[in-house]
Amino acid sequence: MNIKKYNEIAEKNKPQKQVLKHTFNAFIVGGIIGMIGEFFLNFYQKIFSFSEKEATPIMLITLILIAAILTGLGIYDRLGDFAGAGSFIPITGFSNAMTSSALEARSEGLVTGIGANIFKLGGAVITFGIVASFIVGGLRYVITYFW
Known part of the structure; x- marks a missing residue:
C-alpha cells in the first residue's frame, strides 16, 4: 500500500x-x-x-x-x-496538580517521596510566577514612568 x-x-x-x-x-x-x-x-x-x-x-x-x-x-x-x-x-487546577504529585509519590515515603515530588511541580510554577511578575512589573514601571 x-x-x-x-x-x-x-x-x-x-x-x-x-x-x-x-x-x-x-x-x-x-x-x-x-x-x-x-x-x-x-x-x-x-x-x-x-x-x-x-x-x-x-x-x-x-x-x-x-x-x-x-x-x-x-x-x-x-x-x-x-x-x-x-x-x-488556576487555584483548583494547581491544587489538583500538587495533590496528584503527592499521591503518586506516597509509596516512597514522606520526605523523599511526597516532600520531594510535591515541590517539583510547585517549584516550577512558583519560579515561573516570580519571573513573570518581575518582567510584567518592570514593563509597567517603564511604561508608567517613562511614557
Whole structure:
C-alpha cells in the first residue's frame, strides 16, 4: 500500500473534533467552580461578617481544600477528563496538580517521596510566577514612568 492511499484512509477514519462540545463543557464546569467560589465568598462575608478583603483568602483556601479532597478521591481527575481546561481554573487546577504529585509519590515515603515530588511541580510554577511578575512589573514601571 502506498503512502498516499494510506493517508487517505487514515484521514477518512480519523475521529471528528468536537470543539463545541469541549468548549461548552469547559465553560460550564469553569463557571460552576467560579460560582462555588462566589458562594463561599458571600458565605464568609455574611456568616462571619468578614469584609471582602478578609473573606477572599479564606474562600481560596476552601477551594484548594475541596480540590485536594476531590483529587484524593479520584473525582477531580474525572472532572478534568470531562471539562478539560474548565477544571484548571488556576487555584483548583494547581491544587489538583500538587495533590496528584503527592499521591503518586506516597509509596516512597514522606520526605523523599511526597516532600520531594510535591515541590517539583510547585517549584516550577512558583519560579515561573516570580519571573513573570518581575518582567510584567518592570514593563509597567517603564511604561508608567517613562511614557
